[in-house]
Amino acid sequence: EVQLVESGGGLVQPGGSLRLSCAASGFTFRSFWMSWVRQAPGKGLEWVAKIKNDGSDKYYVDSVKGRFTISRDNAENSVYLQMNSLTAEDTAIYYCVKYGGTYFDYWGQGALVTVSS
Amino acid sequence: QSALTQPASVSGSPGQSITISCTGTSSDVGGYNSVSWYQQHPGKAPRLMIYDVNIRPSGVSNHFSASKSGNTASLTISGLQAEDEADYYCCSYSASSAYLFGTGTKVTVL
Numbered sequence: 001e002v003q004l005v006e007s008g009g010g011l012v013q014p015g016g017s018l019r020l021s022c023a024a025s026g027f028t029f030r031s032f033w034m035s036w037v038r039q040a041p042g043k044g045l046e047w048v049a050k051i052k053n054d055g056s057d058k059y060y061v062d063s064v065k066g067r068f069t070i071s072r073d074n075a076e077n078s079v080y081l082q083m084n085s086l087t088a089e090d091t092a093i094y095y096c097v098k099y100g101g102t103y104f105d106y107w108g109q110g111a112l113v114t115v116s117s
Numbered sequence: 118q119s120a121l122t123q124p125a126s127v128s129g130s131p132g133q134s135i136t137i138s139c140t141g142t143s144s145d146v147g148g149y150n151s152v153s154w155y156q157q158h159p160g161k162a163p164r165l166m167i168y169d170v171n172i173r174p175s176g177v178s179n180h181f182s183a184s185k186s187g188n189t190a191s192l193t194i195s196g197l198q199a200e201d202e203a204d205y206y207c208c209s210y211s212a213s214s215a216y217l218f219g220t221g222t223k224v225t226v227l
Binding site for chain 1: 120149155157162164168174206210213214215217218219221
């Protein structure tokens with residue numbers, strides 16, 4: 001059974017940083033791209049970033065470029081999202097998602113990130 | 118990178134069929150056969166319902182179907198059931214290796 005478990009969410013002040021982690025199990029992690037998708041409270045879904053299975057390619061939505069960094073550790077079956085220079089607009093539930101090639105087939109339960117003073 | 122356009126809400130009675138549209142541009146929906154659909158119940162993570170325009174993953178009921186014409190994709194729920202009441206989001210691959218989600222549609226079973 002595929003499981004994706006996020007951790008690291010919480011309350012952070014504007015301009016601050018936070019690192020999300022996602023522990024994956026139930027599939028051959030090193031063979032798949034991974035992604036992060038976020039959802040602001042009461043709003044829709046927004047794709048944030050994706051990373052190739054070997055970590056060599058990374059892509060981001062324009063609004064987080066230069067501030068967020070996606071990375072992975074295939075030995076630990078984990079993917080990460082380092083978030084810097086956070087603003088209130090980054091407040092959201094962040095989902096760790098397995099990328100099936102052209103779609104997002106398995107989702108974690110999400111980690112809430114709140115940016116507020 | 119603007120969100121794909123979906124109706125805010127669609128409703129139907131049990132047993133009826135409803136269709137949700139998802140309109141983009143030739144740079145996303147119209148340019149790639151990489152449209153997917155997600156169901157999200159309140160407080161839950163999204164669930165993949167359709168991928169590559171019209172393919173149902175294992176475990177998804179066959180009363181969900183989908184298609185695409187030009188820059189618009191559609192999700193049809195036939196024989197509407199109470200448990201189908203949820204939010205639905207389309208998603209498309211876009212230029213620059215990005216993904217765009219739709220604005221979301223709340224489906225209400227009357």
